[in-house]
Amino acid sequence: MNTFNLLVVVCLAYALLLFAVAALTEQAARRGKLRWARSPLIYTLSLSIYCTAWTFYGAVGYAARSGLEFMTIYVGPTLVIIGWWWLLRKLVRIGRMQRITSIADLISARFGKSNGLAIGVTILAVVGTTPYIALQLQSVTLSFDAFALSQERSGFGASAFWVAFGLAFFTIIFGTRNLDVNERHHGVIIAIAIEAVVKLIALLAVGGFVVWGLSDGVDDILARIDSSPIAHWDVRPGRWSALIFLSAAAFLCLPRMFQVLVVENSDERHLRTASWAFPGYLILISLFVLPIAVVGLDRLPAESNPDLFVLTLPLAAGQDGLAILAFLGGFSSATSMVVVASLALATMVSNHIVMPIYLRMISGSGASVSGDVRDVVLFARRFSVAAVVMLGYLYYSLSGGGTALAAIGLVSFVGIAQVLPVLIGGLFWRAATRIGALAGLSLGFVIWGYSFFLPSFGPDVVFSSQVLLEGPFGIQALRPQALFGITGLDPLVHAVVWSISLNTLAFVVGSLMTFPTPIERLQGAQFVNVFDHSAGPRAWTAASAQSEDLMIMAQRILGPKQALSLFHNEVREQTGRPGRPGDLPVPTPEFVGKLERELSGSVGAATAHAMVSQIVGGSSISVQELMAVADETAQIIEYSDRLAMQSRELEKTAAELRTANSKLTKLSVQKDAFLSQISHELRTPMTSIRAFAEILRDGGDLEPHDTARYASIIHDESIRLTRLLDDLLDLTVLENGQVNLNIRRGMLNEALEQAVITAASGEDGHRIKVRRDANSEAVELSTDFDRLAQVFINLISNARKYCDARVPELTVAVQAEEDTVTLDFYDNGTGIAPEARDLIFEKFARMNTQRAGGAGLGLSICRQIMMRLGGDIRFIASDSGAHFRVRLPKDGQTA
Amino acid sequence: MSLPNPRFLQRQTYRRRRRADAARILPTLGLALMLVPLLLQTSTNATLDVPAARTSMVALFVFAVLAGLSVVSFFLARAMARDEKEGPANLATSLQERETDI
Known part of the structure; x- marks a missing residue:
């Protein structure tokens, strides 16, 4: 071989x-x-x-x-x-x-996560590499x-x-x-x-x-x-x-x-x-x-x-x-x-x-593609x-x-060195801005390309030898390898000097003239003062220690039982046997990822990521993550605010319901009392009517004057019954607001005069002297005079009935103001006992049963009438005599 | 456990800061030394009094400087590692605890 x-x-x-x-x-x-x-x-x-x-x-x-x-x-x-x-x-x-994942990422992160810068550095890197x-x-x-x-x-x-x-x-x-x-x-x-x-x-x-x-x-x-x-x-x-x-x-x-x-x-x-x-x-x-x-x-x-x-x-x-x-x-x-x-x-x-x-x-499709x-x-x-x-x-x-190896390497070096001013500036100078960085990088890149990269292909490849010698269009100052007409520099030194110095100049001037965005400022502080913002180097933590930390955190967030079962399942998956108590899984990336997902269900993705990476990655939290955490927290706060508001509303409704319920209960009690009262009131005259009617029917040998007396008793009791029923009807009508008021203009003294005459003509009670002042009574009013007279009659009759003075005397004082008229009715009797004062306006309230002539509905009716007429009637507490004050508007608007 | 001598501790942190200073100064010193060859006489402007430097001699100088820097850096790094071990160990554990206590 x-x-x-x-x-x-x-x-x-x-x-x-x-x-x-x-x-x-x-x-x-x-x-x-x-x-x-x-x-x-x-x-x-x-x-x-x-x-x-x-x-x-x-x-x-x-x-x-x-x-x-x-x-x-x-x-x-x-x-x-x-x-x-x-x-x-x-x-x-x-x-x-x-x-940071790359140099482009670093530059981009330092200058406010600017992707434009990252793209610039990436292109520079690709071209240079x-x-x-x-x-x-x-x-x-x-x-x-x-x-x-x-x-x-x-x-x-x-x-x-x-x-x-x-x-x-x-x-x-x-x-x-x-x-x-x-x-x-x-x-x-x-x-x-x-x-x-x-x-x-x-x-x-x-x-x-x-x-x-x-x-x-x-x-x-x-x-x-x-x-x-x-x-x-x-x-x-x-x-x-x-x-x-x-x-x-x-x-x-x-x-x-x-x-x-x-x-x-x-x-x-x-x-x-x-x-x-x-x-x-x-x-x-x-x-x-x-x-x-x-x-x-x-x-x-x-x-x-x-x-x-x-x-x-x-x-x-x-x-x-x-x-x-x-x-x-x-x-x-x-x-x-x-x-x-x-x-x-x-x-x-x-x-x-x-x-x-x-x-x-x-x-554009809007789909979530996680x-x-x-x-x-x-x-x-x-x-x-x-x-x-x-x-x-x-x-x-x-x-x-063809070119010598070293020459190509140097071209790359000069290209990538354009990042250096921005890198160093970003690490040590807080005022460095994105615009400055962009300006510096672009200028450096252009000069490098023009004066070193493109000429490096040799004459007549990109630039003709004429351009190299005499500059484009014969402009000597723009000769690629002798910028600004300065000759005598080695091409490498020439490229380094001009590209780096102008790059730095543009970066510094650009930074000085522009204003950083908030995120740039934050990132700048994080970068320049990184040692203030981070803990010292973390020791290589043993896997078990990490797992324990993760376990503690998971327990706090998910609850002990769920966290335990999650960890046990993981142990089983990793080892193939059921986890014993105390066994902890190896914090593999898969497991950590799973845990993070579990946690993010409880505390939100960003928070979960920040927490897990605190333990596993030992890396600190970036501004973006903090913002995401803040967002999630804000959402939670808003949600709990809404809950609190809803519960406040519920409480309010419940309180209203309670009030309504107690009112209803009171009303029901009142109704029962009223019914028993009314049956009692009806029963008394009915009993005597029936008794005398039976005497008249059974006894044939009655004296004629006895017959007449019994018949007149029956008649009187019937009248009393009728009056009671009339009063009841009146009160019902008034209370239900179904009354039709007959509003007209007239003089107050006329109504008073009529009332005094009517009251005096009644049979029961003593004679009473009514003192009035004719001058003050000459007030013109617009109201329902029949109803008003009814009130006055009632007050005067009451005085006749209840005034216990030897020579009863009732004073009616009238005081006219701009829109209202006030009438005071006071007598010279002993007045009303303090304990009874609260009750006098209630139905069937009578001061004393022996002398009772009416059904005890008079003052109730008075109060209802005055309410309808837009005024009121009050009892004025005083030491001498009973004192009622009636106020009513001059313009008879009805309530 | 007896309380540590405060003066000793202070002295230690002072030493530690000076070691950091040295670590910062070292590259500057290295650069200065590396620019020394520029001052040497080249063959073009050599005179009879001062002959041109020889490449072999400069090479020895450069390697000596690099080796020297490396050795100093080694001792500095070792001292710093020792500092860190003796350093605020309990601070580290408390940090650890705080981090789990989210």
Whole structure:
């Protein structure tokens, strides 16, 4: 079996190994046994996707062309990570607190969840990353070809396609298996960590072989460097510092770096380990670059590609095994980069571009789609992964893969570095606004595209060489690589200086001139002061502790019995045997999701999510969630308010019913009393009528005057009966309001005069002197005079009947006011006993039964009449005599 | 349990803050050192008195600086990890309790 076939077999076996490891890890993750997979070491190794095939192959080529300048690519990230305390710690904390899923998500979240910004960053990332993916495919193809050439085999032009296909497949399988709130992909991270080790070992092995195999140790290598074409220190200061800046910016802003640095970070403290371990890794991986370049320049033919020295040196020396290892290292670098980059980009594309469009499209139908969305998101992810990788492949096949590897990488770096001003500003400057961010990003993007990205295709591809030399339309100030007429800058430095400085300027000025929205201000405070708003790093909590916490919370909300049965059912499902008391289920994502749904039935979805994520995710609650919680709380408050109102209404109704009931009871008692009273009143005269009628019928020998006397008694009693019945009828009519009043104009004194005459003509009672004042009585009224006279007659008759003075005297005083007339009737008797005063207006109330002439309905009738006439009659309590006061309106309106 | 010496505690937190300062300063120092190669004489403007720097020498310098930074960072990280372990452990547990007490 020749080396090339062996290479293919090893490659496939390696891919299978990665698949297996990723699959096993995912399985372990589902069982909750992930402690080892989330160690600081794995985190540090995962950061090594910074070192792509560019680093692996390209750095040597870079060194062969430009000497030590390649080191700047490692210096930037080293400075960033040893400064973790200042920047990365904050970034990671924010990422966890806000559940950030990508760099676009971070920028969008900081500036008030602006999806416009997210789309901008996503586009920038896609445009910046596509060449980078193409670069990886190119490196794999080149390395394949290197073997093919050495074996006199035809080149494998199609290899790039199959590599792209395989990578997309791997990413879809392990990167989009499920939707994790935190966007962590355990299988992918472990695979990357393994690849990190493989590429390091491969480069160290080749380096070791070069230093101690092809040369005579360190001293010899140093001597070789001194005698090589790159022996002299020909630093280009502009490029040197610009590249340090760029690599630092790229380390923070590249989507794939952000993914492993922030999104996949499970514990803030891992940064601490990475702060020294990652620089160590970088030192090791860059240690032998210079020796390999120098030895390659020395030993290999001048026309050989320095980008492939890592591969061609062992091949030329006949070390096929080492060459295959080197190939695997390069393969690892390329694959890990493509996997994570496409994953990160797919997250951004699906979250910020595909899903908003999809949701807008279906929102027209109005259907609630909480169930379907998961599938849609997953599909969008998978589609985006495939699209991103294929885009890279397209770029590779269209560009022809001619340019030096490092150049493409730098174009990407400058592109993605445009995010840096907005990122840093957003983290440290509260006044940064969305408009400012948009302005800065757009301007930076445009300048980068114009001055670096488009010219990078070479003259006469996008820009004609004439435009490059003389500017569009001959405007010198707009020459893509000499903006504002300033020449003499290296194209890279030129692009970095202008794009970053104008980007920052637009961002700052835009922020100063605009006003942030409330949510921007809130998010700004959350980001800038993240350490005030969050607790310290949470320890890795044991699964049992989480389950206990969940159990306690569930008990409080669902009630102990229901919570217990929920947890027991889960234990049974997880272990396949009935749960014993004290058994707690492993808090798998499925179970936590189920629990959250159960809780949301009781406390609302947002509250449930906030509570569960407090325990499980260790992440704090975002502003959106708080608002949702507030909404739910408001709904609950409103509901309970409504309940309280309803119960108040019910209470009121009940009280009214009680009052009505007691009134009815009283009325019924009154009715009974009235009936017994009336039968008694009717019975008395009837008894005497019957008795005397029987005497007249039976006794034939009665004296004539006796007969006449008995007959007159019968007659009197009949009259009394009739009067009683008349009064009753009168009262009934008055009380029912069926009375017809005969309102007319007339003089008060006439009514009084008539009443006095009528009352005086009655037989019973004493004579009484009535004192009146004629002047005051001359009042003109409009009322029912017959009824009014009836009242007066009653009052005067009462005085005649009950006044017990020796010389009875009744005074009638009239006082006319503007609309009313008041008449006072008072006599000089002893008056009415205090205990009887409350009763005088009641029916059948009589002061004293012996002297009773009437039925005791008089004052009742008076009161009813006065009510009908719109006035009233009251008893005035006084020491001397009985005193009644009658008030009536001058205008006889009826009540 | 006897009360801890307050002066000792204060000293400890003071040390801790200074370690954080060091962690902040370290990248600045690193950057400054990394810009030193720019000051070196290049082959184009080398004079007889000051010959041009050699790539091998600068490479040694750069690697030494990187290694130095890494080592300092290692000791800083270890000290910080120790701080955290000795740190307010009971505060952490009370936080834990508070979080379940929703």
